[in-house]
Amino acid sequence: MDVLCKNSIELIQYARRIAVRQINLVQLMTFYSLGRWIVEVEQQGESRAKYGKQVIQKLSEELTQQFGKGFSGETLKNARKFYLIYANRISETVFSLFAVEKSKTVFSFFENKPPFTLPWSHYLVLMRIENENERNFYEIEAARSAWSVRTLQRQYNSSLYERIALSRKKDEVLRLASEGNVVSKPQDIVKQPTVLEFLGLEEKEKYAESDLETAIINKLQRFLLEMGKGYLFEARQKRFTYREDNYYVDLVFFNRLLRCYVLIDLKIDKLTHQDLGQMLMYVHYFDRYVKLPEENPTIGILLCKEKDDALVEITLPENSNIYASEYKLYLPDKKELQKKLKEWIAEEEGL
Template structure:
């Protein structure tokens, strides 16, 4: 093909892909706009007593009669739109509810343009507000918004999950996992020495936000391991379980982690050493070593991990990469002991704990599989129509 034609194809292809991306964003923003506006209209009339009992279900039924094939407007979904409006209306500037035409009782066509609206937070209302962008709000689907609203109460929590969901492009299933793990309260709570060992402020903040203080390894089935003492979970057994479910473990860690290998060999002057788990974290642009310990934290563990980081930085760190980071994953840890032990090390280190399903109370262990399925089934049923439309 003529070189000019090849260039033309490349140019047009790029334009198409960019246009499709913009169209997708605008479609989602327009849908949120529609749902928000309808939610405002329903809220205004149903909360004030203008409509009688059962009005929403009746309206839903009539809508589907007059618009055959309409999806996403069941009575339950319309109530979700009302909840969506009522949750965010106090923080949206220049927000409008749908108006009713006095002559025809038809819904007016002027809808709120969410993408052109700004979030307005009162002073001291939310620490996250200063860094929150409207594109995060319009960047996730209505289904994602409702998952967040159902599982959180405080504004700061909601902003956190909306932002993380938008930036990480989480599926609704990943979002549910993060909500279940209570990521908001655990992310950034890791006991560490990053302030002293990571001089770059941006890199420091990224590192703080990347790691949690506790990880729930719910994919490890203790009964299948056939251990005589489930509390005495051997480190190699734990490692093998993680490797067998590496996708689940990466989801526990969060976005940006790339698995390099386990029992990673490090050689120093003819002597061999083996790091349990090695990852590369794309956002931090750094290798991350995770060492597994079956019991309680001991200060001596940090010396081994610090040594691994020194060796990796000397032998394997590439140009442009940041210093390696070490995370010690223990069954339990005394925070005061960890803080005292970790502060004088020169490499970036953190200590986190993990839980496994055997730590759940006996009654809960029996009910856990059922309890896990019920919200999923209810949520799938609730949002099935919206997803078909989206």
């Protein structure tokens, strides 16, 4: 009986997931098709701007009279925009099968790789992103990490794409648009800067490191979301003893994707060479006495209010696996980060 109940529950859960995905895909294909037809009719008009408004208004009135709510002028404008942005996602054959022939066989084309993987509400957010590479990045990450609309909006507002891009090499920046944020090496988990606006701490001249640490622990789930993929929390103020002296690491995580420990130290002031040396000692200790033989070398991250890249470079040995990232208690200026990213890419291309 227990096996019957277990199998039945799993079957129903599976069936519901399939139904939700199917319904969502049908909705997106419908909006795509409506958007395409609107564009095709508009292109026949003498004055596209004026004629376009008339087309959408007339269609909205007809569909609302026939089906009720759900086909306002604003919704049809979004359908039009959806088609214009994602026009290359669906082949002529698939469009014809779905919108013209209304054939059920069209879904056989989507079994392995559906053209759209997110709900309509997510695409309403994505369509507001002008840069195609950035838009593709957020679509991949939202689908891969099952972001809610609220999370997608927060990640966009926090300039996740620009912050990851500024931490990468030029060829890796171009891959973000097609692959998303693939975590394969230590540098992939570092962002510049790290945004901690969700902690709710005021931006002020002085507060204790324990205040920052406590705020992070209280909102650990959102901190893990900001840090990225694969993080498992192990301890705060992790103590270890070496030659009768006690040392404390602020936050200890394990990253299951990189298969290594990640040590995080919080610094409320400007980063110093002593801070870097201390983290270097922490990393060496974990590598020699804590990590298992099959695990990868430990990563150290210093979250600081201010850092000097030249100081970091001259203090740390090459391939030290230690990284410094400034934290911000407010959302960064997106336009400023976009400008910085453009300048950085232009500089890389010049080199």
